[in-house]
Amino acid sequence: MSGTATDRVVDGVYARLREKIFTGELAPGTKLSVPALAELLEVSRSPVRDAVLRLVQDRLATEEPRRGAVVASVGAAELVTIYEVREVLEGLAARLAVENAGRRLVRALREALDDHQHAVDVSDLAATTEADMRFHALVREASGNHEVIRLLDEIQTQVRLAMRTTTVTAGPRHALDDHRAILTAIESGDPNAAEQVARAHIFRLRAALREQAGQRR
Amino acid sequence: MSGTATDRVVDGVYARLREKIFTGELAPGTKLSVPALAELLEVSRSPVRDAVLRLVQDRLATEEPRRGAVVASVGAAELVTIYEVREVLEGLAARLAVENAGRRLVRALREALDDHQHAVDVSDLAATTEADMRFHALVREASGNHEVIRLLDEIQTQVRLAMRTTTVTAGPRHALDDHRAILTAIESGDPNAAEQVARAHIFRLRAALREQAGQRR
DNA sequence: AGACCTTCAATTACATGTAGACTCCTCTCA
DNA sequence: TGAGAGGAGTCTACATGTAATTGAAGGTCT
Numbered sequence: 001m002s003g004t005a006t007d008r009v010v011d012g013v014y015a016r017l018r019e020k021i022f023t024g025e026l027a028p029g030t031k032l033s034v035p036a037l038a039e040l041l042e043v044s045r046s047p048v049r050d051a052v053l054r055l056v057q058d059r060l061a062t063e064e065p066r067r068g069a070v071v072a073s074v075g076a077a078e079l080v081t082i083y084e085v086r087e088v089l090e091g092l093a094a095r096l097a098v099e100n101a102g103r104r105l106v107r108a109l110r111e112a113l114d115d116h117q118h119a120v121d122v123s124d125l126a127a128t129t130e131a132d133m134r135f136h137a138l139v140r141e142a143s144g145n146h147e148v149i150r151l152l153d154e155i156q157t158q159v160r161l162a163m164r165t166t167t168v169t170a171g172p173r174h175a176l177d178d179h180r181a182i183l184t185a186i187e188s189g190d191p192n193a194a195e196q197v198a199r200a201h202i203f204r205l206r207a208a209l210r211e212q213a214g215q216r217r
Numbered sequence: 218m219s220g221t222a223t224d225r226v227v228d229g230v231y232a233r234l235r236e237k238i239f240t241g242e243l244a245p246g247t248k249l250s251v252p253a254l255a256e257l258l259e260v261s262r263s264p265v266r267d268a269v270l271r272l273v274q275d276r277l278a279t280e281e282p283r284r285g286a287v288v289a290s291v292g293a294a295e296l297v298t299i300y301e302v303r304e305v306l307e308g309l310a311a312r313l314a315v316e317n318a319g320r321r322l323v324r325a326l327r328e329a330l331d332d333h334q335h336a337v338d339v340s341d342l343a344a345t346t347e348a349d350m351r352f353h354a355l356v357r358e359a360s361g362n363h364e365v366i367r368l369l370d371e372i373q374t375q376v377r378l379a380m381r382t383t384t385v386t387a388g389p390r391h392a393l394d395d396h397r398a399i400l401t402a403i404e405s406g407d408p409n410a411a412e413q414v415a416r417a418h419i420f421r422l423r424a425a426l427r428e429q430a431g432q433r434r
Numbered sequence: 435a436g437a438c439c440t441t442c443a444a445t446t447a448c449a450t451g452t453a454g455a456c457t458c459c460t461c462t463c464a
Numbered sequence: 465t466g467a468g469a470g471g472a473g474t475c476t477a478c479a480t481g482t483a484a485t486t487g488a489a490g491g492t493c494t
Contacts, residue, residue: 045478065225091305145298151302266477
């Protein structure tokens with residue numbers, strides 16, 4: 001009567017490796033040796049192998065045929081191409097969110113915004129990032145489109161990984177203003193406005209990135 | 218001196234399974250039993266297991282924890298959500314293609330269009346589909362954005378799979394006109410126009426789908 | 435010193451064994 | 465007749481063995 005549906009070893013290994021990557025314990029470039037990790041995590045090689053393949057699948061690692069996998073590193077240039085995609089997807093998410101929007105969404109967004117504001121006021125970087133991510137997560141969940149949610153989750157994963165290497169922040173103040181504008185557009189119920197404003201937000205982030213990394217066009 | 222870089226068994230198994238899915242030999246809903254496939258393909262279970270995991274990864278199959286994998290079936294409703302994403306990505310691809318565009322691209326697109334026209338004239342469905350897909354492939358390759366290319370490839374895979382179940386065609390004539398408009402916009406060098414026209418194209422396909430499947434909003 | 439070869443340890447990719455979970459079928463009993 | 469127990473067979477998930485390859489270290493010759 002204790003049964004979790006998924007008590008597979010591979011799930012735990014995957015989660016633990018993912019965590020080690022995000023904390024930096026496994027830094028970009030680190031080799032993911034299956035036997036070594038198996039010993040470290042005290043499981044056999046099979047679930048480790050499967051977990052590493054999953055990491056490769058969501059591009060937290062890259063593999064070359066007979067040479068194994070290493071923790072991926074997302075450079076500024078790649079991040080710019082990712083943000084080009086992110087721009088249109090966040091726009092779509094905002095549009096769809098408006099079409100589905102309920103009071104619940106608006107209330108939750110306001111809450112995230114308040115937290116964001118407060119975090120910025122007291123210069124709490126971690127809380128700022130958290131509130132920022134929560135705002136975006138709320139919008140995409142509200143889109144109701146499973147593909148949009150999945151793809152934006154993937155992108156967020158890549159961005160988190162990129163933060164190990166590059167600085168991604170593009171002025172916390174700016175982001176806050178942009179979020180406010182997005183909320184206003186959603187409240188107004190205008191899908192086109194929401195799409196435009198959401199796109200403009202990511203566009204600005206991308207511009208900051210491009211400049212900071214100084215290249216590409 | 219004969220060495221191909223990748224002579225891994227798993228690659229061949231993956232390719233063969235993929236092919237069997239697209240030809241319909243493995244129809245949506247079919248269970249992918251690892252031991253059975255291993256015997257069928259005359260390899261051991263290991264590479265088959267890895268190949269099946271890859272199929273799950275690109276959503277040609279779905280798996281449930283202790284119950285194995287089955288060939289995925291893409292329903293009309295899911296396809297509509299996929300097309301919502303496809304709309305903005307094709308728009309982005311067209312926009313970026315304009316920014317990069319060279320004469321080579323325009324020439325290749327014209328060629329694909331001519332083939333498309335001819336295939337429609339003689340009612341060759343296979344050739345029509347091929348020329349249609351080629352046109353889109355050219356545009357996204359020209360975008361120069363690796364993420365856009367990868368995501369649209371994924372989407373095309375899903376669409377191909379969906380064709381096993383649903384009819385996706387939305388009037389071959391319409392598609393041809395839309396492609397002509399996209400080419401015109403690209404030739405004119407106006408990124409915004411290209412994005413709008415490309416989006417409108419997918420929008421129409423989606424509308425046709427939504428109607429044909431009669432639901433969703 | 436520097437280029438090349440050899441050797442060695444580590445690792446990948448594949449093969450195979452097996453406990454426990456799941457499915458399906460049959461048989462029992464109300 | 466229909467619900468439910470029981471059992472057989474199949475399969476997944478994990479464990480483990482191993483050939484061949486790779487990368488690194490060290491040695492040799494020029």
